[in-house]
Amino acid sequence: MDSLFYAPDITQAFRRIKAVQTFRNGGTSPAPWDSLNFGSNTGDAPERIKENRAILCNKLGISARMLATAGQVHGTTVALASTPGHYEQCDALITGTAGIFLCIQTADCFPLVIYDPISQSVGVAHAGWKGSAGNIAGATVRELRKHFGAEAQNCIAWIGAGISRRAYEVTSEVAERFSHACSSRTPAGHFMLDLSAVNRRQLSDAGIPEQHIESSPYCTFHDTTRFFSHRRDRGKTGRMLTIAGIMPP
Template structure:
């Protein structure tokens, strides 16, 4: 048992609670990161940093995990915005904290307001406008991506803050990678051919690269390719680091991606 605990501790030291996209590293007055599954108190399929409030995990453990994460990252728990996500394209211009329902993207120019997106295969996308000091957080599964939620969020930032896409920085976080994501033919038909991989075996469905699809949409919205970072990780294949709804047949936790402006 002691050896098992030591191995677990060594693994969690090597795989931290969260990672900051390189594109956002060192930017003053910006807090942005995505979590892994490590460093929390949950057990079983939710081990260990489950941050999903709509899972079957113990609510007390989810609350404790959230406290631990926010303590380590400096997020004020009274200044967060999150939603029960519905795989749609509804975007909220957030000006105050709250727990909502029906939104899959947030934008804000309000300081010390932290936007939260929960994922376990879908893609989190974080946007930062350094000129007008505004941020966005997007939940992009295949339905939201087919609905062009990333492009719609860029347009919402343009209307709300005067954001010019040419100046945006975008981080596409960790989700299920193309090689691991088999989809039905009618789903694949909604995406560019360049985002579709052939079936692994005869009779299997095509595979969809959602990260590439969202990158293409951001580029089509005039975000420079050099200003888009894509996570190299896969939530499905890297079970020691990430939760995956598909891999674990729905019985799993959630990661959080967070972005917010801190005070000058």
């Protein structure tokens, strides 16, 4: 495990895919964004975020000019990233072009990575409760098939670190959208939601074999030394970056 990021076990058997989720340490940002912050809308200085990107890209052996980023509006729109750059009004990106590295920012929401080694295509998605309610996982799988012929049974998927069920208390209105993934009512009349399980089920329902899906063991809320958490830090915090792309042959 690197000090800046960790990688899923499930991708290690495939030479062409590079996928990681960053930790919060090793960057240049001061508190409350300390220190490897990638969130451009957090109040941190743009030059520090640029420096943090350079640190990460240098470690990964890629250029910051190879990154594709998403606007992340808590929806379910999937954008086709045919070139590096910023894609507005979307919460998922897909590409079949080697050398484009797709990026998702999170600080409690779940990042998803889906890779098809047959078609050599990859997708990333930002799965908060709204995106999960709209099945952004399934939408990303469908778009990979539409554009690249990726068959779900050939894909592998990674659910990165997010806020765990034991920390994610939601209202009854939210819980109604996820009845199969909520625990019993809390004393405050709320429910505990397991968004990781929601996305795992949606990936499975989309046709990805259960044994091809890996879920991160980390909880962003409870692991204060490794991760930013929007809920734990009351909104005054940074963002991790999940990045995935196809390496050239």
